[in-house]
Amino acid sequence: MLSEQERSEIQAESQHYPNNRALCIEALKIVQQHRGWVSDEGIADVAEALGMTCVELESVATFYNMIFRKPVGKHVILLCDSVSCWIMGYERLREHLGVRLGIGLGETSADGCFTLLPNVCLGACDHAPAMMIGGNHYQDLDPARIDEILAKYQKEEREEEREPADGNTTDA
């Protein structure tokens, strides 16, 4: 069942779409935002809320590559493998990411922090090679730049992990 929050966000989005069929990608994205990925249960929840069948929703979800039908890491790295990026060093970057994270394409790092996925053109061909993490675009990449970017996310992770402990201090 959709949570109250999911339901109200989908309701708010519905004002921008002519019908539920047009709304369904946004609804799936909302569920994914809250649950990390879209399970069969998530598909069924959205289908029920929009009056669509699971099969209809499933076909949309599998067509649209930003809907994740399997669990993913906290940060999904979409590495462009289209022609400009390929020419400008895609394979070198894929190998570098693989070594740094200990994963191949389609896999999630052991710490659950990163999933690495190939992606079609990200629209930054004049600054290839490019990748996207969450909503952030990164371009003109090389291994050193990749290391900087990963380090930034890993630092944020460490800070987030420390936050509850820091915020939990009591006078003894």
Ligand code: FES
């Ligand atoms: S080919 Fe990679 S951004 Fe266009």
